[in-house]
Every structure is written in structure tokens, then in C-alpha cells.
Amino acid sequence: MKVAITSTGDSLESTIDQRFGRCAYFVIYDIESKAIEFIPNPNKDAEEGAGPASVQLVASRNVSKIVSGEFGMKIKSLLDSLKIQMIVLKEPEKKIREIIEMLNHLNLNNSKA
Amino acid sequence: MxxxxxxxxxxxxxxxxxxxxxxxxxxxxxxxxxxxxxxxxxxxxxxxxxxxxxxxxxxxxxxxxxxxxxxxxxxxxxxxxxxxxxxxxxxxxxxxxxxDSDWYHCKKCGCYFNNPEKENSVINCPLCGNQQIDKFDYENNKTDTINKACYDMCICPECGFEQEHQFGQPCSTQICQKCNSFMKRKGSKNCRNFKNQ
Missing domain, CATH: 1.10.10 (Arc Repressor Mutant, subunit A)
Structure with missing residues (x-):
């Protein structure tokens, strides 16, 4: 299962980006293989339609969850139809490493049960 | 085309x-x-x-x-x-x-999430795995955020007494605590017609 996280930079120490469509980087994290991929967001400075374009980019990587600080008004209908889960985390100080650790921990608990 | x-x-x-x-x-x-x-x-x-x-x-x-x-x-x-x-x-x-999917709120990590797969009901938070989750009413919370975002003041046109404006309650129904006259929104057209100015 893959999870996308919006990030302000391209390292594990960067914090979560509070915007979805115009975030600096997407982190695609594969929970099973623990592979991490940083994708610079081409829609960072888009005038309009950054959200739907970002949805397309993220959906093309087959993610099933997206973690971000805020989602725009056009996003929910698109993600609902693609059956991608949105997770809103309103903690701007949270680091990518911490979120990945949380996801790992969850995966470990699930495989035990 | x-x-x-x-x-x-x-x-x-x-x-x-x-x-x-x-x-x-x-x-x-x-x-x-x-x-x-x-x-x-x-x-x-x-x-x-x-x-x-x-x-x-x-x-x-x-x-x-x-x-x-x-x-x-x-x-x-x-x-x-x-x-x-x-x-x-x-x-x-x-x-x-x-x-349409519903929103949920996790009490432990404070995140909000939705459940796009209606067939499976949610038990755990998708981030921290905590079971203390609440159904979250998006529409009602919306008015809450507007409430907090309103920093306007009500002002009394008679004596100039100011108080914080309450969202959803028109200033003209508020009564000044000092001189018991009806309040006006600060910055609106008629609010500066103080008698003592």
C-alpha cells in the first residue's frame, strides 16, 4: 500500500506542507517495501487548477492514502471517485520522518493482529 | 472542439x-x-x-x-x-x-480523515491506529471556523462602548451595557455619529 505525504522539502527532516495542490514535494511511501520517493510538484506555482493536476499526479502512482494539512474544495469529489483516503493533519511542525514512523508502527500492529 | x-x-x-x-x-x-x-x-x-x-x-x-x-x-x-x-x-x-464520504476525527493524534470505502466501516485511525475516533460533522464545524474568524467589533453609537461581535447575531439586536441603546457594527456607515464627538 502506498501513501502520499505533502512535504516542504526533499529530505526526511522536512516538515509536512499545509497545502495539497501547491506543496513543494510529494513523498510517495510504500509501506510494504519501505521505498521512499520524492517528487517535486510541477504545479507549485500554477495559477489555477493546481489541486486537480496534483490529484492526477498522485493517482498515477497508485496511492491509497494522502496525508496533507489542507485540501481544496475541488479535491474531495475527485478523490472520492478514485477511492483515495484523505488524512488532514493540522500540525505544521510534524516531520516526514515522524509520519512515516507512525505509518510503519500502524502496519506492524495490523500484521500482528 | x-x-x-x-x-x-x-x-x-x-x-x-x-x-x-x-x-x-x-x-x-x-x-x-x-x-x-x-x-x-x-x-x-x-x-x-x-x-x-x-x-x-x-x-x-x-x-x-x-x-x-x-x-x-x-x-x-x-x-x-x-x-x-x-x-x-x-x-x-x-x-x-x-x-460522498464522511469525515472522522482521531482524538489521539488530532487528524481528520474520510472513509472513501463505505462497505468497510472505520475502526482505527489510519495514521496512529488509535480506536478513539469520532464522526466529524464537517458542515457544523464550518460555521465554527467562521465564528472564530470574525474579529469585528460592535460599537454603541451613543457612547462609543465597544464589544466583540458575535457571529450570527446582528449588532442592531445587541444592547449597549452602558447606556442601553442599540449597537452598530464598527466601521459601518453610521457608527461614527457619536453625540460626544
Missing amino acids: TPRIKIIRKVSDPPVVKGFNPYGLELGNQKLEPINLFYEEYEAIRLSDYDMLNHYQASVMMGVSRPTFTRIYASALQKIAKAFVEGRQISIEGGKVYF
């Missing part, structure tokens, strides 16, 4: 059946193609004839304009009429729709 892109329609719940079958058909008529009723057409019938909403209310529920809703509804009636008269099957599938 490509046609204008259709707005994706919101359907609150998938229908309980996949379709309908006629019975007692005459022989020879049995190999007719089924009628395909779209999810949005099913939703239009449900909202306007089962929930008894008018077309405007129903269009808001589906996230489309009122004329678009009326077109969807008209096409639904036409398809159902055709199925009845010609004795065809109705299969409910397809259409440009999404199924």
Missing part, C-alpha cells in the same frame, strides 16, 4: 439493488437489451420523489446546477418509462458520479 467537461455528480449512497427485472413477459420479447439507468439518474429520482425535495434543493445536494438536475431527472423518467412500456430490464450502473 472538445465538449465541456461534465461536473462530477455527488451521490450520497449507492442503490440497494443493481437493477430490476420485468416478469410475465410474452415470448419473443425476452431478449431485449436492458435499459441502463445511471447512478446520477437514480439519485435524482430518489431525491425528488422519495425525499420529496424540489429541484433546486436536490441540485444542491448533488452539486450540480438546477437546470442540469432537471435534465438528469427528465432523462431518468424517460428511461424508466421506456423500460415499463417495452418491458425491458433496468440496470443501475455507470454515470459520472462519486459517492
Whole structure:
């Protein structure tokens, strides 16, 4: 299962980006293989339609969850139809490493049960 | 020229059946193609004839304009009429729709999340795995944030007494605590006509 996280930079120490469509980087994290991929967001400075374009980019990587600080008004209908889960985390100080650790921990608990 | 892109329609719940079958058909008529009723057409019938909403209310529920809703509804009636008269099957599938998802709130890590797969109910927070989750009413919370975002002040036009404006309560119904006259919004047209200035 893959999870996308919006990030302000391209390292594990960067914090979560509070915007979805115009975030600096997407982190695609594969929970099973623990592979991490940083994708610079081409829609960072888009005038309009950054959200739907970002949805397309993220959906093309087959993610099933997206973690971000805020989602725009056009996003929910698109993600609902693609059956991608949105997770809103309103903690701007949270680091990518911490979120990945949380996801790992969850995966470990699930495989035990 | 490509046609204008259709707005994706919101359907609150998938229908309980996949379709309908006629019975007692005459022989020879049995190999007719089924009628395909779209999810949005099913939703239009449900909202306007089962929930008894008018077309405007129903269009808001589906996230489309009122004329678009009326077109969807008209096409639904036409398809159902055709199925009845010609004795065809109705299969409910397809259409440009999404199924609305609910929001949840995790008490431990403070995150909000939705559940796009209605068939499986949520037990754990998708981030920290905690089981203390609440259903979260998005619409009600919206007014809460507006409430906090309103930093206007009410001002008394008689004595200049100021107090914080309460969202949803018109200033003209508020009474000044000092001189018992009606308040006005600070910065509005008539608020500076103090007697003592």
C-alpha cells in the first residue's frame, strides 16, 4: 500500500506542507517495501487548477492514502471517485520522518493482529 | 472542439439493488437489451420523489446546477418509462458520479480523515491506529471556523462602548451595557455619529 505525504522539502527532516495542490514535494511511501520517493510538484506555482493536476499526479502512482494539512474544495469529489483516503493533519511542525514512523508502527500492529 | 467537461455528480449512497427485472413477459420479447439507468439518474429520482425535495434543493445536494438536475431527472423518467412500456430490464450502473464520504476525527493524534470505502466501516485511525475516533460533522464545524474568524467589533453609537461581535447575531439586536441603546457594527456607515464627538 502506498501513501502520499505533502512535504516542504526533499529530505526526511522536512516538515509536512499545509497545502495539497501547491506543496513543494510529494513523498510517495510504500509501506510494504519501505521505498521512499520524492517528487517535486510541477504545479507549485500554477495559477489555477493546481489541486486537480496534483490529484492526477498522485493517482498515477497508485496511492491509497494522502496525508496533507489542507485540501481544496475541488479535491474531495475527485478523490472520492478514485477511492483515495484523505488524512488532514493540522500540525505544521510534524516531520516526514515522524509520519512515516507512525505509518510503519500502524502496519506492524495490523500484521500482528 | 472538445465538449465541456461534465461536473462530477455527488451521490450520497449507492442503490440497494443493481437493477430490476420485468416478469410475465410474452415470448419473443425476452431478449431485449436492458435499459441502463445511471447512478446520477437514480439519485435524482430518489431525491425528488422519495425525499420529496424540489429541484433546486436536490441540485444542491448533488452539486450540480438546477437546470442540469432537471435534465438528469427528465432523462431518468424517460428511461424508466421506456423500460415499463417495452418491458425491458433496468440496470443501475455507470454515470459520472462519486459517492460522498464522511469525515472522522482521531482524538489521539488530532487528524481528520474520510472513509472513501463505505462497505468497510472505520475502526482505527489510519495514521496512529488509535480506536478513539469520532464522526466529524464537517458542515457544523464550518460555521465554527467562521465564528472564530470574525474579529469585528460592535460599537454603541451613543457612547462609543465597544464589544466583540458575535457571529450570527446582528449588532442592531445587541444592547449597549452602558447606556442601553442599540449597537452598530464598527466601521459601518453610521457608527461614527457619536453625540460626544
